[in-house]
Amino acid sequence: MGKIKRKIKVIKIDVDKCNGCRACEVICSAFHATPKFSSNNPARARIRLIHDALKDVYLPVYAGENAPAECMGRGKYVIDGKEYDECSFCRASCPSRGVFKEPDSGLPLKCDMCESDPPLSEPMCVQWCLSNALTYEEREEEAEEEVKLDEMETGLEALAGKYGLQKLMDTVARMSKKG
Ligand code: SF4
Numbered sequence: 001m002g003k004i005k006r007k008i009k010v011i012k013i014d015v016d017k018c019n020g021c022r023a024c025e026v027i028c029s030a031f032h033a034t035p036k037f038s039s040n041n042p043a044r045a046r047i048r049l050i051h052d053a054l055k056d057v058y059l060p061v062y063a064g065e066n067a068p069a070e071c072m073g074r075g076k077y078v079i080d081g082k083e084y085d086e087c088s089f090c091r092a093s094c095p096s097r098g099v100f101k102e103p104d105s106g107l108p109l110k111c112d113m114c115e116s117d118p119p120l121s122e123p124m125c126v127q128w129c130l131s132n133a134l135t136y137e138e139r140e141e142e143a144e145e146e147v148k149l150d151e152m153e154t155g156l157e158a159l160a161g162k163y164g165l166q167k168l169m170d171t172v173a174r175m176s177k178k179g
């Protein structure tokens with residue numbers, strides 16, 4: 001495998017600037033609705049605000065990879081005197097909590113950095129975060145060529161985990177005969 005130049009997209013989160021407005025959740029779910037902007041439901045957002053007003057915790061977290069099993073141990077974080085609950089910083093869609101799962105199908109949601117054609121100047125959540133808690137950066141890195149794990153693969157992995165790989169393959173074979 002050869003070397004390729006890879007563009008790395010980064011959203012920096014400054015938790016001290018987050019005011020808990022949840023605009024990021026609203027615009028993410030609206031942008032990913034079908035058709036675009038036809039509805040908004042923060043439960044479908046790929047960014048969620050972990051919020052505890054009593055502890056003064058406002059923590060935006062992006063949806064990462066699907067984890068078919070929950071982890072065996074948990075960590076507690078205390079940062080600047082604030083205690084964060086065990087799963088707060090985790091980006092996974094996993095069986096032990098409801099976030100980052102599509103509410104109707106249960107399929108995992110994953111942040112796609114707002115891939116779009118034509119491309120966006122900045123991801124939607126960054127554009128809508130008026131307090132600048134979210135800022136966008138790009139950089140280039142050299143990396144080994146690799147097969148891209150896209151959203152479709154994440155969804156298929158989840159279905160295979162739920163129904164079994166053989167059943168999934170039988171269904172696809174049946175569908176391809178119909179097509
Ligand atoms: S839009 Fe910005 S300030 Fe509002 S909840 Fe999201 S990250 Fe926080």
Ligand code: SF4
Binds near residue numbers: 111
């Ligand atoms: S970058 Fe795009 S897909 Fe990711 S959380 Fe923000 S609005 Fe949603």
